[in-house]
Amino acid sequence: MDKKELQKKYEEQDSTGRELLLEKLAFCKFADRYDFENYFRIDELNDSELLCLASFLYQQDCFLMLMEMLERYKEKFVLADSSLLWELEPDDALMERLSRIGVLSDV
Structure with missing residues (x-):
């Protein structure tokens, strides 16, 4: 792909697509071989x-790529820790706030 083809691809994108393309170009340009290869074997x-790759994307201002990675592989980043639930002492303020954000909407 040459510079003209990149420019054409850029112009075909909406604003978010343009930003994502610029991030991917920056990633391809500045990532070392280790981070580049890790992106394809998450x-x-x-x-x-995984955290090193996320840190690299953040440091290079590749926020859309980072969000895409976090969304696609959220099960690798989010761990349910029910022990925190047992430590909570529900009071009126907590219960009111939980109801407002919808946690208790079906209870």
């Missing part, structure tokens, strides 16, 4: 490698 990464 399912195989251990926690440390």
Whole structure:
């Protein structure tokens, strides 16, 4: 792909697509081989490698790529810790706030 083809691809995108394309160009330009290869094998990464990749995307201002990665692989980032629930002492303020954000809408 040459510069003209990149320009054409850029112009075909909406504003979000343009930003994502610019991020991907920056990632391809500035990522070392390790981070670049890790991006394509996210399912195989251990926690440390995954967080290093997320950190790299953040440091390079590749926020859309980071959001895309977080959304696509959210099960690798979000762990349910029910022990926190047992430590909560529900009071009126907490219950009112929970109802307002919809946590208790079906209870």
